Amino acid sequence: MKRYTVVGAGLVGSLLSLYLSKKGHQVDVYERRKDPRKNKKSEGRSINLALSERGWASLKEVGIEKEVLFDAIPMYRRVMHDIEGKLSYQDYGKNSQAIYSVSRGGLNRLLIEKAESKPNIKISFDHKCIAANLNDASVTFEHQRKTNEIKNDAVFGTDGAFSKIRLEFQKRSGFSYSQDYIEHGYKELNINPGPDGSFRLEKEALHIWPRGGYMLIALPNPDGSFTCTLFFPMKGELSFESLDSSNKAKEFMSQNFGDALELMEDFENQWNTNPTSSLVIIKCDPWNVKGKSILLGDASHAIVPFYGQGMNSGFEDCRVLYEIMEKSDNLESAFESFSTTRKPDADAISDLAMQNFVEMRDLTGQPDFLLRKKIENNFSNLYPDKWMPLYSQVTFSQIRYSKALAEGKKQDAIMQKVMKIQNIEKLWNSEEVNNFILNSLL
Ligand SMILES: Cc1cc2nc3c(=O)[nH]c(=O)nc-3n(C[C@H](O)[C@H](O)[C@H](O)COP(=O)(O)OP(=O)(O)OC[C@H]3O[C@@H](n4cnc5c(N)ncnc54)[C@H](O)[C@@H]3O)c2cc1C
Known part of the structure; x- marks a missing residue:
């Protein structure tokens, strides 16, 4: 021993x-x-x-995954909030595949x-x-x-x-x-539960407010609250440094994340007291x-x-x-x-x-990106042994990260060509597109 x-x-x-x-x-x-x-x-x-597949598999090996699951909230999809508060959706995986919010x-x-x-x-x-x-x-x-x-x-x-x-x-x-410190840091902000402990946003989802150079996300907690995280530049014209008062911060939040701000009752206090941390x-x-x-x-x-x-x-x-x-x-x-x-x-x-980060803060808000994901998912459903989307390889499998990265690069090159096919928005689930992908994989 x-x-x-x-x-x-x-x-x-x-x-x-x-x-x-x-x-x-x-x-x-x-x-x-x-x-x-x-x-x-x-x-x-x-x-x-x-928490996702790799974490679960490691917890399972020591026999504690069931207890962790007890307080975990499945998040089946991304819910994107645009600047007007309009929502769009993207499933994370197939059927009941989810990532889990845990404390x-x-x-x-x-x-x-x-x-x-x-x-x-x-x-x-x-x-x-x-x-x-x-x-x-x-x-x-x-x-x-x-x-x-x-x-x-x-x-x-x-x-x-x-x-x-x-x-x-x-x-x-x-x-x-x-x-290396990246340009962005983060601040956590809370959305309290509704009066009856209800969830004030869709519960079983990860919420994203993609805004190009920055973003807000929110994950649910069992008590009905959501923990939001604002990822934002630390310095510069529009940054944590420039939002140097809670009034300026509130103005910025109301212009960019209005529907979330409405749910943050004590925003000023949170902004002033919660730390800003670097990454x-x-x-x-x-x-x-x-x-x-x-x-x-x-x-x-x-x-x-x-x-x-x-x-x-x-x-x-x-x-x-x-x-x-x-x-x-x-x-x-x-x-x-x-x-x-x-x-x-x-x-x-x-x-x-x-x-x-680029995908979350920028691309998830773009129709082209959502179309691309739809095409990939459609092809993957038809040919599961030929195509597992990169996100699934990382999140819902135990494929080595290095292999997933290499596969993802190949898939990206193919999808860039697919997105250039004329009328792709109409042809997205056609035989022509599927054959194009199949041939590209040869
Ligand atoms: C904003 C944010 C969001 C994140 N979200 C996710 C997510 O959704 N999913 C995910 O998988 N990961 C996420 N992470 C990453 C995750 O938090 C870390 O990867 C994880 O905490 C690493 O665990 P660790 O035990 O290696 O380090 P830590 O969690 O940092 O634990 C280190 C421990 O060592 C102790 N320690 C430090 N110095 C000493 C010392 N000198 N002597 C004795 N003890 C010491 C500390 O007190 C601490 O308990 C996130 C990170 C951040 C910053």
Whole structure:
């Protein structure tokens, strides 16, 4: 039996501890925050995330998907709100395929609860990692102004985008690292439930207000509220910086997102008190130091949230690493193999997430885009073994992200030609168009 240290009991670290404990190894988890189950109230607003196939598959493996599903809201389609408040719709997948809105705090608490119920997992809260020796897996933590060093067989860095463990990697020769802030940041705003706890927008949908250079989205919560997120430039003529008073912000919201603003009763207060946060992309390589230290989740690949895949890919990391570790008792070769095989997939979802931002904020509002999706879906229904739309590959399958990215490029080239066919808006489900796609795939 081995003894492992996991740094960070966020979404990925707490799930990882469940995986690592499966074979009977002892897992010591250290988390900087206080126990989130004890100060639920301090969380305030309900912040949610979209959970999809890769996440579900990883939760299933440790037997907790049913409990997560209990409080999850399926979102079967995108509902686009145009500037006049007119709605259009786009199904996410086929039949009952959906992405699920789950509470970030609720899911993290459940994972922690499950981890703590295992006799071989111990979680220490209020323990901040302040240093680590990656060669021998010793980690120093600060707790109540005292420090202590823990040395186990291996250390798993799941301490998020600004990982302290990764900082130790950065000091090593041969470690490549990049950190890029995108132009856009975000602010969360809430739509309260109706008086009887009803949903004031369509419940089982992800709402988007695409406005070209920026967008608002909203995901439902079980209490009838919606968490909205405004993705908007941080600086510039029209930006968080330029909307420097709640009056200016309200004016801007009323011009651009009037139907949403009407539902935000205490908008000014929310605008003034909710933080404006930036979005960062982090890439690094390699993710391991021999069989002693390894990074997973946002610590190794922080991505922008526009494909709803950050947590899902972090959860998939846990499953992929576990499968590799099951095949080999040699930690060094297992970590090496994970780092080299998973890295191209992390890079691919990072690129796909950026691409999807353009699609969400701009294209979803355009009739041509909706027509293109209709053609793709129609063809995919007729020839499911020949065409799975890129969105489905990423969201409703476990196809490697790198493969999905490559397939998506091929599909894009074909669809660009299809959209140039004369009278395509009339011919969209014709034999001619379907044959054209079939021939292009040869
Ligand atoms: C606006 C927004 C929307 C998003 N929406 C989605 C979505 O819809 N779907 C999706 O799949 N993903 C989404 N994501 C991404 C998702 O939030 C992250 O990918 C996910 O939280 C990563 O989990 P993690 O455990 O790796 O990191 P984190 O969640 O950041 O957890 C890291 C943990 O480590 C702890 N820690 C940090 N430093 C230390 C230290 N020195 N010592 C000890 N502990 C430490 C932290 O307290 C924390 O508990 C979104 C992200 C953003 C910003």
